[in-house]
Amino acid sequence: MQIPSRAPKRRFRRKDARPSEIVEAALALFTDRGFAATRLEDVAARAGIGKGTIYLYFPTKEELFRAVVRRRLVPNLDAIEAMIARHAGSSAELLLGVAARAQQLIATDIAAIPKLVLAESGNFPAIAQLYAEEVAKRGLAMLERVFARGIASGEFRPLDPHCLVPVFTGPLLQMALWQQSLGRHTDIQFDPAKVIETHVDVFLRGIAAASDA
Amino acid sequence: MQIPSRAPKRRFRRKDARPSEIVEAALALFTDRGFAATRLEDVAARAGIGKGTIYLYFPTKEELFRAVVRRRLVPNLDAIEAMIARHAGSSAELLLGVAARAQQLIATDIAAIPKLVLAESGNFPAIAQLYAEEVAKRGLAMLERVFARGIASGEFRPLDPHCLVPVFTGPLLQMALWQQSLGRHTDIQFDPAKVIETHVDVFLRGIAAASDA
DNA sequence: TGACTTAATGAACGGCCAGTCGGTAAGTAC
DNA sequence: GTACTTACCGACTGGCCGTTCATTAAGTCA
Numbered sequence: 001m002q003i004p005s006r007a008p009k010r011r012f013r014r015k016d017a018r019p020s021e022i023v024e025a026a027l028a029l030f031t032d033r034g035f036a037a038t039r040l041e042d043v044a045a046r047a048g049i050g051k052g053t054i055y056l057y058f059p060t061k062e063e064l065f066r067a068v069v070r071r072r073l074v075p076n077l078d079a080i081e082a083m084i085a086r087h088a089g090s091s092a093e094l095l096l097g098v099a100a101r102a103q104q105l106i107a108t109d110i111a112a113i114p115k116l117v118l119a120e121s122g123n124f125p126a127i128a129q130l131y132a133e134e135v136a137k138r139g140l141a142m143l144e145r146v147f148a149r150g151i152a153s154g155e156f157r158p159l160d161p162h163c164l165v166p167v168f169t170g171p172l173l174q175m176a177l178w179q180q181s182l183g184r185h186t187d188i189q190f191d192p193a194k195v196i197e198t199h200v201d202v203f204l205r206g207i208a209a210a211s212d213a
Numbered sequence: 214m215q216i217p218s219r220a221p222k223r224r225f226r227r228k229d230a231r232p233s234e235i236v237e238a239a240l241a242l243f244t245d246r247g248f249a250a251t252r253l254e255d256v257a258a259r260a261g262i263g264k265g266t267i268y269l270y271f272p273t274k275e276e277l278f279r280a281v282v283r284r285r286l287v288p289n290l291d292a293i294e295a296m297i298a299r300h301a302g303s304s305a306e307l308l309l310g311v312a313a314r315a316q317q318l319i320a321t322d323i324a325a326i327p328k329l330v331l332a333e334s335g336n337f338p339a340i341a342q343l344y345a346e347e348v349a350k351r352g353l354a355m356l357e358r359v360f361a362r363g364i365a366s367g368e369f370r371p372l373d374p375h376c377l378v379p380v381f382t383g384p385l386l387q388m389a390l391w392q393q394s395l396g397r398h399t400d401i402q403f404d405p406a407k408v409i410e411t412h413v414d415v416f417l418r419g420i421a422a423a424s425d426a
Numbered sequence: 427t428g429a430c431t432t433a434a435t436g437a438a439c440g441g442c443c444a445g446t447c448g449g450t451a452a453g454t455a456c
Numbered sequence: 457g458t459a460c461t462t463a464c465c466g467a468c469t470g471g472c473c474g475t476t477c478a479t480t481a482a483g484t485c486a
Contacts, residue, residue, distance in 0.1 A: 013462085034249075034332065041466090053463075055446085056464075115332070118328060118390060119331065119332030119333075121394040121397070122394070133399070160407065166387045166391070166412075167415055170384030170385070170386065170412070175379060178379070181334040182341055186346070186350070197376075198376040198377060199379075202372070202377075206414070206419030207419075225433095227433090253475085264475095265435055266433075268474095
């Protein structure tokens with residue numbers, strides 16, 4: 001019934017490489033169009049394959065999104081977790097390291113993922129849950145421990161570690177979101193490196209136990 | 214051609230009240246479904262009118278969104294601006310007041326607007342621009358002035374006022390976004406009041422010029 | 427009361443796209 | 457070579473929803 005319209009394109013069979021290529025293409029398009037507005041046909045085109053091929057590897061568009069989060073974001077969290085585990089110096093130095101790492105990530109396309117999750121959490125609870133469990137919960141626990149340690153050692157003031165987490169991450173998140181959304185539609189500019197440097201400076205001074213510069 | 218199917222619903226003519234009612238219904242639905250996923254038919258139903266009626270007052274769905282931003286968010290910005298203008302005490306007290314005001318707003322449905330703008334900025338540049346010009350730019354200038362004043366008076370350390378703005382607003386934004394998205398899909402809880410209190414405490418101590426508690 | 431104005435209605439239209447599936451061709455075994 | 461397996465393709469379907477517009481009825485005025 002279907003007349004293969006014209007010159008059929010050259011095919012290659014590469015079962016192993018496909019999933020990563022699709023995830024890569026999907027993140028790139030989700031990043032600048034949003035999840036809902038991205039057509040799977042375009043993802044396929046960018047990955048250099050046909051639309052149907054995506055369905056050989058991912059059962060639905062939503063599952064593809066979950067794969068993007070798992071393959072691109074979670075490994076970075078692992079790396080930060082490892083960094084914290086192996087750290088020996090002061091807690092303040094550790095936070096500086098975490099912030100530096102976050103700043104690196106903000107410069108990559110990975111920074112778009114939080115925006116996407118935020119935007120789609122209403123329509124795709126499964127995505128929100130994945131992110132909450134595998135990203136937010138882990139990151140929260142991680143930072144709470146860092147703060148608790150610094151307080152226990154007398155380095156930081158005795159503030160609630162749970163409350164300190166969003167205080168610390170808020171400005172980092174704001175930089176990531178700004179770059180991914182409003183920053184593209186206005187002449188207002190922020191230099192993420194400078195803002196984060198200021199933030200860490202202010203934050204560390206603000207939680208320091210006593211005399212400290 | 215169209216057979217008015219069944220018992221036509223009772224009509225009322227209320228030209229003046231319609232726009233606000235529509236905006237109200239739209240914000241409520243946008244809030245928990247997102248902009249793209251909200252059907253105009255549902256907005257109409259919630260406002261107690263027919264679908265076509267919306268088009269008597271708003272030319273497109275996008276324009277309706279712009280109206281939501283303008284009617285609900287901008288007046289609050291005006292209020293904060295006025296508060297700053299009339300303030301006489303220290304800059305630290307002023308920032309406390311601004312944070313308290315933000316905390317109040319976070320408890321209302323207005324907190325959903327930033328999430329919506331963020332989410333749709335890619336697909337609707339006009340919305341991003343409206344927000345950037347009439348909300349972000351004004352808010353930025355406002356806070357920069359507060360910081361500059363505090364620095365000039367010797368109350369704050371000489372940090373870059375431009376960089377301080379996202380440092381100050383980041384945690385506030387994060388609380389608003391958390392409540393509107395992830396907070397609904399996980400058992401991780403934050404008490405916005407406590408987090409903001411901690412933030413302001415840490416922030417003020419972090420930017421204070423010298424000895425100060 | 428009847429003529430007129432205009433707010434309000436909702437069926438129908440048109441365009442879009444996730445997901446399906448019959449079919450093609452690259453690779454493989456013999 | 458021939459038969460077979462399976463990665464891959466893309467036209468098509470079905471449903472959704474923003475927008476239109478012919479029609480209806482509420483209000484107004486003489």
